[in-house]
Amino acid sequence: MRIGYGWDSHEFKSHIPLKIGGVTLPHDKGLGGHSDGDVLLHAITDALLGAIAGPDIGSLFPPSDAQWKNADSAVFLREALKRVKAAGYEIVNLDSTLILSTPKIGPHANAIRTRVAALCGIEGDCVGIKAKTPEGMATENAAIANVAVLLKRS
DSSP states (O other): OEEEEEEEEEEEEETSOEEETTEEEOOSEEEOSSSOOOHHHHHHHHHHHHHTTOOOHHHHSOTTOGGGTTOOTHHHHHHHHHHHHHTTEEEEEEEEEEEOSSSOSGGGHHHHHHHHHHHHTSOGGGEEEEEEOOTTSSOTTEEEEEEEEEEEEO
16 A cells, blocks of 8 residues: 645636636636646646655656646646556545635535546445535635545556
8 A cells, every 4th residue: 555645726816717626617717837727636646656766746747848848737637647547556535625715616626526537437426525625724815735644466
């Protein structure tokens, strides 16, 4: 068994779509980043890579490399999953907590869970999606994702 932990944050920016967990959410701002800014997929990717003692997402997909500009973060997740499989592991489950003021995640949690499960090749009941507001943290203009994953030998 292996446990991995991933964390990511991005600032809200105008004139870009908001993607969280591979789902485009209705909101007046999106998350800025070199890629599509999907904090949840980035944190999942880092958690998976960490569980196998692999390189982090920034080492594999450096923001200085123009080929990753506006890239779909599912590309990063697929690479991490490929490395997990090559290391002889598979996902047991993953749990996430999103921290953001808006939009409310509750109405979108099932869609995000379904998409993350499909991307990871696991059942929906193996994906935890929770959200909290950043009360008193002075991060109202950002979204933060925390993810823990459990892997087992395949």
